[in-house]
Amino acid sequence: MRDEVRADTPLDKLPLKLKKRKKMAAGIPAVTSSMKHGIKNMGLTRTFKTLTMVNQKDGFDCPGCAWPDPTHRTQFEFCENGAKAVADEATKSRVTPEFFSQYSVQELAEKSDYWLNKRGRLTQPMFLEKGSSHYTPISWDDAFTHIASKINSMENPDRSVFYTSGRTSNEAAFLYQAMVRSIGTNNLPDCSNMCHESSGKGLGSTIGIGKGTVHLEDFDHANVIMVVGQNPGTNHPRMLTALRDAKQKGATIIHINPLPEAGLERFKHPQDYMTLDFSSTQLADFHIPVRIGGDAALMKGFIKVHSENGGLDHEFIQNQTIGFDSMVKKAQSIDWGILESDSGIDRQVMIEVGKVLSKSKATIACWAMGLTQQPNGVSVIQEVVNLLLMGGHIGRPGAGLCPVRGHSNVQGDRTVGIWEAPPLSFLENMEKGLQISIPKTHGYDVVNAIKAMNDGKVDVFFCMGGNFISATPDTHATAKGLRKIGLTVQVSTKLNRSHLVTGEQAIILPCLGRTEEDVQEGGIQFVTVENSMGVVHQSRGGLQPASIHLRSEPWIVSHLATHLFDDSPLDWAGMAGNYDLIRDLMEKSLTGFEKYNQRVRNENGFLLPNPPRDSRSFDTPTGKAHFTTHELPDVSVPDDRYVMMTIRSHDQYNTTIYDVHDRYRGISGNRRVVLMNALDMVERGWKSRHPVSITSHFHGEERHSSGWVVIAYEIPRQNIATYFPEANSLVPLNSTAALSNTPTSKWIEVSLESESSFSKGDEEE
Ligand SMILES: Nc1nc2c(c(=O)[nH]1)N[C@H]1C(S)=C(S)[C@@H](COP(=O)(O)OP(=O)(O)OC[C@H]3O[C@@H](n4cnc5c(=O)[nH]c(N)nc54)[C@H](O)[C@@H]3O)O[C@H]1N2
Ligand SMILES: Nc1nc2c(c(=O)[nH]1)N[C@H]1C(S)=C(S)[C@@H](COP(=O)(O)OP(=O)(O)OC[C@H]3O[C@@H](n4cnc5c(=O)[nH]c(N)nc54)[C@H](O)[C@@H]3O)O[C@H]1N2
Numbered sequence: 001m002r003d004e005v006r007a008d009t010p011l012d013k014l015p016l017k018l019k020k021r022k023k024m025a026a027g028i029p030a031v032t033s034s035m036k037h038g039i040k041n042m043g044l045t046r047t048f049k050t051l052t053m054v055n056q057k058d059g060f061d062c063p064g065c066a067w068p069d070p071t072h073r074t075q076f077e078f079c080e081n082g083a084k085a086v087a088d089e090a091t092k093s094r095v096t097p098e099f100f101s102q103y104s105v106q107e108l109a110e111k112s113d114y115w116l117n118k119r120g121r122l123t124q125p126m127f128l129e130k131g132s133s134h135y136t137p138i139s140w141d142d143a144f145t146h147i148a149s150k151i152n153s154m155e156n157p158d159r160s161v162f163y164t165s166g167r168t169s170n171e172a173a174f175l176y177q178a179m180v181r182s183i184g185t186n187n188l189p190d191c192s193n194m195c196h197e198s199s200g201k202g203l204g205s206t207i208g209i210g211k212g213t214v215h216l217e218d219f220d221h222a223n224v225i226m227v228v229g230q231n232p233g234t235n236h237p238r239m240l241t242a243l244r245d246a247k248q249k250g251a252t253i254i255h256i257n258p259l260p261e262a263g264l265e266r267f268k269h270p271q272d273y274m275t276l277d278f279s280s281t282q283l284a285d286f287h288i289p290v291r292i293g294g295d296a297a298l299m300k301g302f303i304k305v306h307s308e309n310g311g312l313d314h315e316f317i318q319n320q321t322i323g324f325d326s327m328v329k330k331a332q333s334i335d336w337g338i339l340e341s342d343s344g345i346d347r348q349v350m351i352e353v354g355k356v357l358s359k360s361k362a363t364i365a366c367w368a369m370g371l372t373q374q375p376n377g378v379s380v381i382q383e384v385v386n387l388l389l390m391g392g393h394i395g396r397p398g399a400g401l402c403p404v405r406g407h408s409n410v411q412g413d414r415t416v417g418i419w420e421a422p423p424l425s426f427l428e429n430m431e432k433g434l435q436i437s438i439p440k441t442h443g444y445d446v447v448n449a450i451k452a453m454n455d456g457k458v459d460v461f462f463c464m465g466g467n468f469i470s471a472t473p474d475t476h477a478t479a480k481g482l483r484k485i486g487l488t489v490q491v492s493t494k495l496n497r498s499h500l501v502t503g504e505q506a507i508i509l510p511c512l513g514r515t516e517e518d519v520q521e522g523g524i525q526f527v528t529v530e531n532s533m534g535v536v537h538q539s540r541g542g543l544q545p546a547s548i549h550l551r552s553e554p555w556i557v558s559h560l561a562t563h564l565f566d567d568s569p570l571d572w573a574g575m576a577g578n579y580d581l582i583r584d585l586m587e588k589s590l591t592g593f594e595k596y597n598q599r600v601r602n603e604n605g606f607l608l609p610n611p612p613r614d615s616r617s618f619d620t621p622t623g624k625a626h627f628t629t630h631e632l633p634d635v636s637v638p639d640d641r642y643v644m645m646t647i648r649s650h651d652q653y654n655t656t657i658y659d660v661h662d663r664y665r666g667i668s669g670n671r672r673v674v675l676m677n678a679l680d681m682v683e684r685g686w687k688s689r690h691p692v693s694i695t696s697h698f699h700g701e702e703r704h705s706s707g708w709v710v711i712a713y714e715i716p717r718q719n720i721a722t723y724f725p726e727a728n729s730l731v732p733l734n735s736t737a738a739l740s741n742t743p744t745s746k747w748i749e750v751s752l753e754s755e756s757s758f759s760k761g762d763e764e765e
């Protein structure tokens with residue numbers, strides 16, 4: 001029975017090896033690792049050909065992260081983890097129809113994520129019939145006919161839901177949302193809902209735009225750079241180059257993180273070896289090991305110090321902001337004792353760092369999931385905004401807010417309409433451009449989509465990329481919801497768990513990846529993407545597609561649309577043949593996209609307008625930037641409980657597990673590990689590798705997961721860390737950040753119990 005297929009991730013049965021954690025990031029091991037992954041997946045010639053196209057002006061945008069490219073590029077414009085992302089897509093291994101006839105869905109579900117991904121690229125559209133155990137091939141035309149008939153027979157368009165992951169190009173995403181809104185729904189949840197939604201909400205209401213306000217060049221002019229709740233050594237390695245250059249120009253770097261992440265201690269640029277430079281650079285001047293969730297208290301401490309030590313931009317505060325007095329009064333009213341116990345940081349440290357911040361003429365604040373996935377994600381980001389606004393660090397060279405995005409085009413997808421809750425003005429422009437009337441009521445975000453599935457309100461669930469079952473919280477609740485759906489469809493490049501935990505019927509549509517050449521009727525096409533700093537540019541793949549049956553994402557959307565709509569004012573087939581026509585339609589439907597086809601052909605693309613950065617103007621109801629006043633969040637947990645954060649290892653890309661190593665943290669072989677403070681372990685009488693189970697607690701509900709081992713790590717007391725997606729079954733569906741509804745993947749209250757089984761054969765060095 002398919003209903004019994006497991007939804008969570010089985011363990012890779014390899015021995016757990018522990019080493020000392022690394023202090024330096026990149027260097028020779030990074031070069032070796034990129035080459036190893038490249039050659040293993042692609043062979044030598046293809047590795048060289050592929051890697052020299054990454055992030056080049058005539059090449060493709062790295063499918064890794066959204067960090068921007070410098071204007072002057074070298075021949076090797078990629079990092080270790082970008083190289084892994086590329087090798088993973090350009091692999092020579094293939095998942096064929098024979099593979100699907102060999103393994104039943106149930107058998108595949110017993111394989112680990114690492115194993116599934118290693119099978120290689122999907123090659124043909126596949127269909128899983130109700131009640132059947134195996135996928136069988138289906139033609140593109142039959143697949144579209146089937147999906148369209150299911151959608152057209154729904155009693156209400158809101159019974160369909162269309163998810164997007166953040167690799168989708170601007171062209172594909174724009175067409176996709178046009179198709180979805182033509183169907184008549186705004187049900188467009190996306191990975192952003194689990195990612196930087198708190199940043200969008202926090203910034204939109206304070207500075208009038210839900211994006212960051214810095215250019216890459218600003219890093220060259222900064223006095224102080226704060227890196228909060230982010231692990232760039234693993235997740236944005238190319239950011240370390242910008243930090244190193246800033247550091248060499250005299251910037252002070254402040255790293256705020258419960259863990260001492262490697263890249264921020266020392267960094268060695270792999271390319272320096274070419275010039276025989278063997279030195280490495282110490283990056284962070286201060287590492288502040290804040291307790292999980294303690295950033296709000298820390299920021300209040302800095303604000304308190306800043307308000308008493310000068311460096312305030314009085315003119316800016318007076319003329320261009322509101323709410324300063326109440327915000328400062330609140331921070332000043334809180335006792336140092338409370339700030340110390342909530343943050344876990346001594347008052348003296350807050351004072352010392354606060355003074356550095358008040359002296360800075362140009363401060364940049366970078367952050368990622370350590371802030372956005374907290375219950376107070378939105379308000380803690382607004383505390384960061386408060387801190388920067390005090391010194392006028394917005395719209396000034398070398399200063400600004402820098403939410404560092406995850407997926408390589410997640411920001412672009414939002415810009416072009418992948419949004420379940422866009423403002424009315426956005427929808428009205430879209431209506432004019434598309435010449436259709438579109439619904440105005442907001443749709444489901446990720447968490448609400450899962451609830452709707454569980455309530456039996458979804459007939460068709462379509463995913464443009466991603467791996468919904470493994471990326472979302474509360475794995476078992478999500479699986480239950482997915483199984484109630486009539487038809488689930490996945491447009492994917494690689495095999496993943498979402499192909500196994502499905503609705504009654506399921507379809508896999510295999511698509512081209514970034515690295516591959518995209519030839520359509522009108523010739524070779526390119527697509528466009530927007531990086532984390534609002535630069536829109538081209539991406540052009542160059543490799544032969546993994547299979548002749550693959551289709552591009554814009555082609556897939558257009559052809560589904562022609563099956564869906566009898567009379568549509570849009571020339572879907574024409575657009576699939578020539579992406580310039582999609583870009584013309586984007587120009588008509590979106591603001592900031594004037595002369596799109598022309599400007600995006602500039603070598604370095606073009607910058608989207610950003611009023612706070614460009615002219616210190618703020619598109620808020622008052623026309624000013626808003627200081628906001630917040631209470632401190634409640635960060636207390638009972639004495640016998642811990643706060644758990646779920647984080648990424650060095651060898652994974654979200655739910656794609658490249659390998660079972662976490663090199664910088666010195667952990668390999670087993671991903672079901674609990675990083676724990678040694679004193680907390682002693683208190684429980686536990687040694688390294690002691691087997692435990694984890695129970696999460698939320699409003700009286702409990703979720704349980706067994707088969708973990710504890711290991712000692714430098715982490716604040718009563719805080720623990722586990723990897724995602726293994727720990728997702730413990731994240732309660734209803735535990736979400738206020739206002740952004742983002743799952744609180746970095747704040748889960750748990751208890752740990754001893755388990756009896758010991759694993760054998762584990763080694764320690
Ligand atoms: N190689 C690689 N690159 C990636 C990804 C990947 O999986 N692999 N994923 C991409 C995506 S989609 C994203 S969103 C980004 C994610 O990039 P990150 O946000 O760097 O990823 P996480 O591993 O979730 O790490 C969050 C960091 O926050 C810290 N943290 C947790 N709780 C707190 C807290 O309360 N306060 C503070 N100050 N810190 C805290 C953790 O210790 C950890 O260092 O990376 C992108 N790039
Ligand atoms: N507990 C916990 N959960 C989390 C997080 C966390 O920190 N902790 N982080 C959250 C975050 S920040 C994010 S962004 C989400 C990520 O959620 P998703 O974006 O849904 O997940 P990914 O793992 O990035 O998706 C990988 C799949 O995308 C497909 N794919 C890759 N490239 C392409 C392409 O070019 N086109 C198409 N169509 N498909 C492609 C492949 O089939 C691959 O298996 O997870 C979230 N979940």
Ligand SMILES: [Mo]
Binds near residue numbers: 406
């Ligand atoms: Mo993300």
